[in-house]
Amino acid sequence: MSQPQPGPGENVLSLQNISRTFFTALQRQHDMLAFNIAGLHTADPKAYEHFSTLSRVMPVPQAHLPADQMRAYARGLMLRTTINDLLTVSAECMVQCHLLCLFIREQGKNQRRDPLVEKIIGEKQQAFQKMSLQDRFTALEENFGIVCELEDGVFSLAAALRVLVRGGLVTNDDITPDGSLTLEFKAMQDFEVPAETAPAAETGAEAPAELAPGVTVHGTGDETKPKTVARLTDTTRTFKPGEMLDLTDTELLGLNITVAKFVDGLLRSVDHFGRAQLGEGA
Numbered sequence: 251m252s253q254p255q256p257g258p259g260e261n262v263l264s265l266q267n268i269s270r271t272f273f274t275a276l277q278r279q280h281d282m283l284a285f286n287i288a289g290l291h292t293a294d295p296k297a298y299e300h301f302s303t304l305s306r307v308m309p310v311p312q313a314h315l316p317a318d319q320m321r322a323y324a325r326g327l328m329l330r331t332t333i334n335d336l337l338t339v340s341a342e343c344m345v346q347c348h349l350l351c352l353f354i355r356e357q358g359k360n361q362r363r364d365p366l367v368e369k370i371i372g373e374k375q376q377a378f379q380k381m382s383l384q385d386r387f388t389a390l391e392e393n394f395g396i397v398c399e400l401e402d403g404v405f406s407l408a409a410a411l412r413v414l415v416r417g418g419l420v421t422n423d424d425i426t427p428d429g430s431l432t433l434e435f436k437a438m439q440d441f442e443v444p445a446e447t448a449p450a451a452e453t454g455a456e457a458p459a460e461l462a463p464g465v466t467v468h469g470t471g472d473e474t475k476p477k478t479v480a481r482l483t484d485t486t487r488t489f490k491p492g493e494m495l496d497l498t499d500t501e502l503l504g505l506n507i508t509v510a511k512f513v514d515g516l517l518r519s520v521d522h523f524g525r526a527q528l529g530e531g532a
Contacts, residue, residue, distance in 0.1 A: 399515030
Protein backbone atom coordinates (compact mmCIF):
# COMPACT_ATOMS: atom_id res chain seq x y z
CA MET A 251 0.00 0.00 0.00
CA SER A 252 1.48 3.37 -0.99
CA GLN A 253 1.60 6.06 1.66
CA PRO A 254 0.33 9.63 0.92
CA GLN A 255 3.04 11.91 -0.43
CA PRO A 256 4.33 14.29 2.26
CA GLY A 257 3.46 17.95 1.97
CA PRO A 258 5.72 20.90 2.77
CA GLY A 259 7.50 20.30 6.06
CA GLU A 260 6.10 16.79 6.43
CA ASN A 261 9.44 15.11 5.71
CA VAL A 262 10.62 16.17 9.17
CA LEU A 263 10.58 13.30 11.65
CA SER A 264 8.08 14.26 14.33
CA LEU A 265 5.19 12.68 16.18
CA GLN A 266 2.77 15.08 14.50
CA ASN A 267 3.94 14.14 11.01
CA ILE A 268 3.92 10.43 11.80
CA SER A 269 0.35 10.79 13.07
CA ARG A 270 -0.75 12.75 10.00
CA THR A 271 0.86 10.29 7.59
CA PHE A 272 -0.56 7.11 9.04
CA PHE A 273 -4.04 8.33 9.92
CA THR A 274 -4.35 9.74 6.40
CA ALA A 275 -3.25 6.35 5.05
CA LEU A 276 -5.87 4.63 7.20
CA GLN A 277 -8.57 7.01 5.95
CA ARG A 278 -7.62 6.23 2.35
CA GLN A 279 -7.67 2.54 3.21
CA HIS A 280 -11.12 2.89 4.79
CA ASP A 281 -12.49 4.81 1.80
CA MET A 282 -11.07 2.37 -0.72
CA LEU A 283 -12.45 -0.59 1.20
CA ALA A 284 -15.89 1.00 1.43
CA PHE A 285 -15.77 1.79 -2.31
CA ASN A 286 -14.78 -1.77 -3.20
CA ILE A 287 -17.48 -3.27 -0.98
CA ALA A 288 -20.06 -1.01 -2.62
CA GLY A 289 -18.78 -2.06 -6.04
CA LEU A 290 -19.08 -5.75 -5.23
CA HIS A 291 -22.67 -5.33 -4.05
CA THR A 292 -23.73 -3.28 -7.07
CA ALA A 293 -21.68 -4.90 -9.83
CA ASP A 294 -23.71 -5.48 -13.00
CA PRO A 295 -23.04 -8.87 -14.64
CA LYS A 296 -23.92 -7.46 -18.06
CA ALA A 297 -21.44 -4.61 -17.62
CA TYR A 298 -18.80 -7.12 -16.55
CA GLU A 299 -19.30 -9.18 -19.70
CA HIS A 300 -19.25 -6.02 -21.82
CA PHE A 301 -15.86 -4.93 -20.50
CA SER A 302 -14.57 -8.49 -20.61
CA THR A 303 -15.02 -8.48 -24.40
CA LEU A 304 -13.97 -4.86 -24.93
CA SER A 305 -10.39 -5.79 -25.85
CA ARG A 306 -11.73 -8.50 -28.21
CA VAL A 307 -9.09 -10.91 -26.96
CA MET A 308 -8.36 -12.83 -23.75
CA PRO A 309 -5.12 -14.49 -22.67
CA VAL A 310 -6.89 -17.80 -21.86
CA PRO A 311 -10.60 -17.68 -22.79
CA GLN A 312 -11.17 -21.11 -21.26
CA ALA A 313 -10.21 -19.71 -17.84
CA HIS A 314 -12.59 -16.73 -18.04
CA LEU A 315 -14.76 -16.58 -14.93
CA PRO A 316 -18.49 -15.81 -15.04
CA ALA A 317 -19.74 -12.86 -12.99
CA ASP A 318 -20.76 -14.79 -9.87
CA GLN A 319 -17.41 -16.59 -9.62
CA MET A 320 -15.55 -13.38 -10.36
CA ARG A 321 -17.40 -11.64 -7.54
CA ALA A 322 -16.26 -14.32 -5.10
CA TYR A 323 -12.70 -14.12 -6.42
CA ALA A 324 -12.68 -10.32 -6.15
CA ARG A 325 -13.97 -10.45 -2.59
CA GLY A 326 -11.24 -12.90 -1.58
CA LEU A 327 -8.63 -10.67 -3.17
CA MET A 328 -10.09 -7.63 -1.39
CA LEU A 329 -9.93 -9.46 1.94
CA ARG A 330 -6.32 -10.49 1.46
CA THR A 331 -5.22 -7.10 0.14
CA THR A 332 -6.97 -5.21 2.95
CA ILE A 333 -5.35 -7.29 5.68
CA ASN A 334 -1.94 -7.07 4.02
CA ASP A 335 -2.20 -3.28 3.68
CA LEU A 336 -3.33 -2.82 7.30
CA LEU A 337 -0.51 -5.02 8.54
CA THR A 338 1.93 -2.97 6.46
CA VAL A 339 0.62 0.28 7.97
CA SER A 340 0.97 -1.16 11.49
CA ALA A 341 4.51 -2.41 10.92
CA GLU A 342 5.70 0.76 9.19
CA CYS A 343 4.26 2.95 11.94
CA MET A 344 6.25 0.92 14.47
CA VAL A 345 9.40 1.49 12.39
CA GLN A 346 8.87 5.26 12.29
CA CYS A 347 8.08 5.43 15.99
CA HIS A 348 11.21 3.42 16.81
CA LEU A 349 13.33 5.84 14.77
CA LEU A 350 11.79 8.82 16.56
CA CYS A 351 12.45 7.23 19.95
CA LEU A 352 16.06 6.60 18.97
CA PHE A 353 16.54 10.25 18.06
CA ILE A 354 14.92 11.36 21.30
CA ARG A 355 17.14 9.11 23.41
CA GLU A 356 20.42 9.43 21.53
CA GLN A 357 20.20 13.01 20.29
CA GLY A 358 18.11 14.55 23.04
CA LYS A 359 17.87 18.33 22.81
CA ASN A 360 21.24 18.62 21.07
CA GLN A 361 20.66 20.38 17.73
CA ARG A 362 24.19 19.79 16.43
CA ARG A 363 24.86 16.88 14.10
CA ASP A 364 27.07 14.17 15.55
CA PRO A 365 28.31 11.54 13.05
CA LEU A 366 28.86 9.01 15.83
CA VAL A 367 25.31 9.42 17.15
CA GLU A 368 23.91 9.19 13.63
CA LYS A 369 25.87 5.98 13.06
CA ILE A 370 24.49 4.46 16.27
CA ILE A 371 20.94 5.45 15.32
CA GLY A 372 21.33 4.05 11.81
CA GLU A 373 22.67 0.69 13.00
CA LYS A 374 19.98 0.25 15.65
CA GLN A 375 17.25 1.22 13.21
CA GLN A 376 18.48 -1.27 10.62
CA ALA A 377 18.52 -4.00 13.27
CA PHE A 378 14.95 -3.12 14.28
CA GLN A 379 13.72 -3.29 10.69
CA LYS A 380 15.06 -6.83 10.35
CA MET A 381 13.21 -8.04 13.46
CA SER A 382 10.10 -10.18 13.45
CA LEU A 383 6.81 -8.58 14.48
CA GLN A 384 7.01 -10.10 17.97
CA ASP A 385 10.60 -8.92 18.45
CA ARG A 386 9.65 -5.39 17.42
CA PHE A 387 7.02 -5.22 20.13
CA THR A 388 9.53 -6.54 22.65
CA ALA A 389 12.23 -4.08 21.57
CA LEU A 390 9.93 -1.06 21.82
CA GLU A 391 8.86 -2.04 25.33
CA GLU A 392 12.29 -3.04 26.67
CA ASN A 393 14.24 -0.14 25.14
CA PHE A 394 11.76 2.71 25.49
CA GLY A 395 8.92 1.52 27.68
CA ILE A 396 6.55 1.75 24.70
CA VAL A 397 3.43 -0.29 25.41
CA CYS A 398 1.39 -1.11 22.31
CA GLU A 399 -2.31 -1.55 22.96
CA LEU A 400 -4.15 -3.97 20.69
CA GLU A 401 -0.99 -5.98 20.10
CA ASP A 402 -3.21 -9.06 19.79
CA GLY A 403 -5.20 -7.31 17.08
CA VAL A 404 -2.06 -6.84 14.97
CA PHE A 405 -1.08 -10.47 15.52
CA SER A 406 -4.59 -11.41 14.34
CA LEU A 407 -3.91 -9.63 11.07
CA ALA A 408 -0.64 -11.54 10.65
CA ALA A 409 -2.33 -14.86 11.44
CA ALA A 410 -5.17 -14.17 9.01
CA LEU A 411 -2.77 -13.17 6.24
CA ARG A 412 -0.80 -16.41 6.60
CA VAL A 413 -4.02 -18.36 6.07
CA LEU A 414 -5.22 -16.22 3.16
CA VAL A 415 -2.00 -16.43 1.15
CA ARG A 416 -2.42 -20.22 1.22
CA GLY A 417 -5.94 -19.96 -0.16
CA GLY A 418 -7.97 -19.22 2.99
CA LEU A 419 -8.39 -22.72 4.43
CA VAL A 420 -7.61 -22.91 8.16
CA THR A 421 -5.38 -25.90 8.99
CA ASN A 422 -3.96 -27.47 12.13
CA ASP A 423 -0.84 -25.35 11.63
CA ASP A 424 -2.88 -22.19 12.22
CA ILE A 425 -4.65 -23.07 15.44
CA THR A 426 -3.70 -22.31 19.03
CA PRO A 427 -3.70 -24.91 21.87
CA ASP A 428 -7.46 -24.43 22.31
CA GLY A 429 -7.98 -25.98 18.86
CA SER A 430 -9.07 -22.88 16.97
CA LEU A 431 -7.86 -19.70 15.27
CA THR A 432 -9.33 -16.62 16.93
CA LEU A 433 -9.13 -13.18 15.34
CA GLU A 434 -9.55 -10.14 17.59
CA PHE A 435 -10.65 -6.73 16.35
CA LYS A 436 -12.71 -3.69 17.23
CA ALA A 437 -16.22 -2.81 16.11
CA MET A 438 -18.79 -0.10 16.80
CA GLN A 439 -21.90 -1.46 18.50
CA ASP A 440 -25.14 0.34 19.35
CA PHE A 441 -26.54 0.26 22.89
CA GLU A 442 -29.81 1.76 24.10
CA VAL A 443 -29.44 4.95 26.11
CA PRO A 444 -31.58 5.48 29.25
CA ALA A 445 -33.91 8.44 28.86
CA GLU A 446 -32.13 10.49 31.53
CA THR A 447 -28.89 10.43 29.53
CA ALA A 448 -30.42 11.90 26.38
CA PRO A 449 -28.93 15.25 25.24
CA ALA A 450 -29.96 18.16 27.45
CA ALA A 451 -31.19 20.24 24.50
CA GLU A 452 -33.90 17.65 23.89
CA THR A 453 -34.85 16.79 27.46
CA GLY A 454 -34.44 20.17 29.14
CA ALA A 455 -32.35 18.46 31.80
CA GLU A 456 -28.92 19.43 32.98
CA ALA A 457 -26.18 18.55 30.45
CA PRO A 458 -24.72 15.09 31.10
CA ALA A 459 -21.05 14.43 31.60
CA GLU A 460 -18.86 14.20 28.51
CA LEU A 461 -18.89 10.85 26.76
CA ALA A 462 -15.82 8.68 26.72
CA PRO A 463 -13.60 8.73 23.61
CA GLY A 464 -15.06 6.65 20.79
CA VAL A 465 -18.63 6.98 22.09
CA THR A 466 -21.33 8.93 20.27
CA VAL A 467 -25.05 9.38 20.95
CA HIS A 468 -27.37 9.39 17.96
CA GLY A 469 -31.07 9.17 17.24
CA THR A 470 -32.82 6.32 15.48
CA GLY A 471 -34.91 8.52 13.19
CA ASP A 472 -38.02 7.31 14.99
CA GLU A 473 -39.02 9.34 18.06
CA THR A 474 -40.93 6.35 19.46
CA LYS A 475 -37.74 4.32 19.67
CA PRO A 476 -35.03 4.83 22.31
CA LYS A 477 -31.86 6.62 21.42
CA THR A 478 -28.70 4.58 21.13
CA VAL A 479 -25.06 5.11 21.96
CA ALA A 480 -22.36 3.79 19.61
CA ARG A 481 -19.53 2.31 21.62
CA LEU A 482 -16.27 0.71 20.53
CA THR A 483 -16.33 -2.94 21.56
CA ASP A 484 -14.05 -5.96 21.41
CA THR A 485 -15.07 -8.52 18.79
CA THR A 486 -13.74 -11.97 17.96
CA ARG A 487 -14.22 -14.53 15.19
CA THR A 488 -13.20 -18.13 15.73
CA PHE A 489 -12.32 -20.59 12.97
CA LYS A 490 -11.76 -24.33 13.23
CA PRO A 491 -9.45 -26.44 11.03
CA GLY A 492 -11.15 -27.15 7.72
CA GLU A 493 -13.10 -23.86 7.70
CA MET A 494 -12.53 -21.08 5.19
CA LEU A 495 -11.42 -17.77 6.68
CA ASP A 496 -13.89 -15.07 5.68
CA LEU A 497 -15.15 -11.87 7.30
CA THR A 498 -18.32 -9.84 6.90
CA ASP A 499 -18.28 -6.32 5.46
CA THR A 500 -18.67 -4.86 8.95
CA GLU A 501 -15.83 -6.99 10.30
CA LEU A 502 -13.57 -5.95 7.42
CA LEU A 503 -14.18 -2.29 8.21
CA GLY A 504 -13.62 -3.13 11.88
CA LEU A 505 -10.08 -4.19 11.04
CA ASN A 506 -9.43 -0.62 9.94
CA ILE A 507 -10.77 0.65 13.27
CA THR A 508 -8.53 -1.83 15.07
CA VAL A 509 -5.38 -0.56 13.37
CA ALA A 510 -6.44 3.05 13.93
CA LYS A 511 -6.76 2.35 17.66
CA PHE A 512 -3.42 0.54 17.61
CA VAL A 513 -1.69 3.49 15.92
CA ASP A 514 -3.35 5.93 18.32
CA GLY A 515 -2.18 3.98 21.38
CA LEU A 516 1.33 3.61 19.95
CA LEU A 517 1.64 7.34 19.30
CA ARG A 518 0.36 8.19 22.76
CA SER A 519 2.98 5.92 24.30
CA VAL A 520 5.72 7.53 22.20
CA ASP A 521 4.48 10.95 23.26
CA HIS A 522 4.73 9.90 26.92
CA PHE A 523 8.29 8.66 26.34
CA GLY A 524 9.28 11.90 24.62
CA ARG A 525 7.89 14.09 27.41
CA ALA A 526 9.65 11.97 30.03
CA GLN A 527 12.97 12.30 28.14
CA LEU A 528 12.82 15.91 26.99
CA GLY A 529 10.39 17.55 29.39
CA GLU A 530 6.82 18.75 28.96
CA GLY A 531 7.77 21.84 26.98
CA ALA A 532 9.80 19.97 24.34
